[in-house]
Amino acid sequence: MSEGFLGTKLTMNLGERSYDIILRRGALQNLYQFANLGRRVAVVTDSGVPALYAQQVADQCKDAVIITVPQGEASKSLKTLQSVLEQMLAFGLGRGDLVVAVGGGVVGDLAGFAAAVYMRGIDFINCPTTTLSMIDSSIGGKTAVDLGDTKNIVGAFWQPKLVIVDPETLATLPRRHFVNGLAEAIKAGLLADPELFAIFEKGDVDAEIDTIIYRCLRFKKKIVEQDETEHGVRKALNFGHTIGHGIEAVKGIKGRRTNGLYHGECVALGMLPMIQSNALRKRVRAIYRNLGLPIRTSYDKEKVLAEMLHDKKAQGGQITVIRVPALGCWQADTLPIEALRTLLGMEEADA
Numbered sequence: 266m267s268e269g270f271l272g273t274k275l276t277m278n279l280g281e282r283s284y285d286i287i288l289r290r291g292a293l294q295n296l297y298q299f300a301n302l303g304r305r306v307a308v309v310t311d312s313g314v315p316a317l318y319a320q321q322v323a324d325q326c327k328d329a330v331i332i333t334v335p336q337g338e339a340s341k342s343l344k345t346l347q348s349v350l351e352q353m354l355a356f357g358l359g360r361g362d363l364v365v366a367v368g369g370g371v372v373g374d375l376a377g378f379a380a381a382v383y384m385r386g387i388d389f390i391n392c393p394t395t396t397l398s399m400i401d402s403s404i405g406g407k408t409a410v411d412l413g414d415t416k417n418i419v420g421a422f423w424q425p426k427l428v429i430v431d432p433e434t435l436a437t438l439p440r441r442h443f444v445n446g447l448a449e450a451i452k453a454g455l456l457a458d459p460e461l462f463a464i465f466e467k468g469d470v471d472a473e474i475d476t477i478i479y480r481c482l483r484f485k486k487k488i489v490e491q492d493e494t495e496h497g498v499r500k501a502l503n504f505g506h507t508i509g510h511g512i513e514a515v516k517g518i519k520g521r522r523t524n525g526l527y528h529g530e531c532v533a534l535g536m537l538p539m540i541q542s543n544a545l546r547k548r549v550r551a552i553y554r555n556l557g558l559p560i561r562t563s564y565d566k567e568k569v570l571a572e573m574l575h576d577k578k579a580q581g582g583q584i585t586v587i588r589v590p591a592l593g594c595w596q597a598d599t600l601p602i603e604a605l606r607t608l609l610g611m612e613e614a615d616a
C-alpha cells in the first residue's frame with residue numbers, strides 16, 4: 266500500500282463525454298457516492314474475479330443483476346457478447362439504465378462494448394480490478410471483442426460515465442497478472458515520466474502501487490484528451506506494441522491458446538528494440554529482471570514480422586513505430602520492413 270496516498274479524483278475532459286476517474290482505496294464499496302444507482306443495473310464480471318467485488322456493487326443498487334462470464338480472453342467474443350446482451354434484455358434494462366464492469370480488461374472491453382451497442386448506447390461505469398485495466402484499459406473509451414484469433418476487431422469508442430479504481434482489489438490478483446500490467450506503467454515512464462521510471466528503478470513497486478497507478482492515469486488522460494480517437498498523439502501509446510502484437514500473435518494467450526505470454530509481457534519484449542539508447546535498454550532489462558517480466562523469448566522472427574505486417578499500422582512495405590531515443594521522450598518513425606527485421610535481429614543478439 267502506498268504510504269500517505271489518500272486517493273484522488275481526475276477528470277477526463279472530453280466535452281460532453283467528460284467523466285471522473287476516482288482513485289481511492291475502498292472506493293468500490295462507496296460507488297453510490299459517485300453514481301446514480303437508483304435504476305436498473307447490470308453488473309458484469311468474470312468467473313476469475315472474486316465474486317465479492319461484483320456483489321459489493323450490486324448491494325448498493327436498487328435493482329441489480331450480476332452477469333458472470335467465463336474468465337479469460339475467449340470471453341471477448343460475439344457469442345459471449347450476445348449472451349450478455351440477452352441477459353441485459355431479459356432483466357429489462359432500458360435506455361436510462363446502467364452497465365457496470367467489475368474486472369480486468371476482458372470484462373471492461375466486453376461490458377463496455379455491450380453498453381455501446383445495447384439500445385444504441387447506454388451508460389457505462391468501469392471498475393477495473395487488475396493493474397493492466399487500472400493503468401491502461403479502463404480509461405480512453407476503447408471497447409471491443411475479438412473475431413476468432415483477431416483481437417479487438419469489432420468494437421466502438423464508448424467512453425464510460427465514471428471509472429472507479431480501488432487498489433484494494435489488487436490484493437487478490439495473482440502476482441503474474443499484477444506484474445503483467447506494470448509493463449504498461451514502465452511504458453508510460455519511458456515515454457513521458459522519468460519520476461515514474463525512477464520508482465521502478467528503486468524497486469518500491471508494491472509500496473508505491475497507488476502512486477504508479479495515479480501517474481499512469483494522469484499520463485493517459487492527457488493523451489486521450491488531446492486525441493480521443495487515435496489520429497495523432499494517442500499513437501504514442503503503441504510504443505512496444507508493434508513488435509509486442511507480433512510476439513503476442515505467435516506466442517501469446519489468444520483464441521484457443523491458453524498457455525503463452527500475457528499482453529504486458531509481450532509489450533515488455535516489444536519495447537526493448539524500440540529503445541534507442543543501449544544504456545537505457547540495460548536499465549529497463551534490470552527492471553524487468555527485478556519484477557519477473559521476460560527479458561527475452563525465442564520466437565520465429567519471420568513469423569513475428571509477418572504478423573506485424575498484417576497489423577493495421579503497416580502500409581506499403583513501411584511501418585510506423587514509436588521509438589524512445591532517451592528516457593521521457595519519444596518519436597514516431599516510419600521504417601522499411603528491412604529495418605524492422607534488423608531490429609528484431611538486434612534483439613536476439615543483444616539479449
Ligand SMILES: NC(=O)c1ccc[n+]([C@@H]2O[C@H](COP(=O)([O-])OP(=O)(O)OC[C@H]3O[C@@H](n4cnc5c(N)ncnc54)[C@H](O)[C@@H]3O)[C@@H](O)[C@H]2O)c1
Pocket residue numbers: 311312313314315336337338341368369370371372374394395396397398401402403404405406407408416417434435436437438439442445446528
Ligand atoms: N480497451 C483498451 O484500451 C485496452 C488496453 C489494453 C488492453 N486491453 C484488453 O485488456 C485485456 C486484458 O486485460 P487484463 O490483463 O486485465 O486481463 P483479464 O481481464 O483477463 O484479467 C486477468 C485475470 O485476472 C482475474 N482477475 C481480475 N481481477 C482480479 C482480482 N482483483 N483478483 C483476482 N483475480 C482477478 C480475471 O478473472 C482473469 O482471469 C485484453 O483483452 C486486452 O485486449 C484493452
Ligand SMILES: [Zn+2]
Pocket residue numbers: 401449506528532
Ligand atoms: Zn497494451
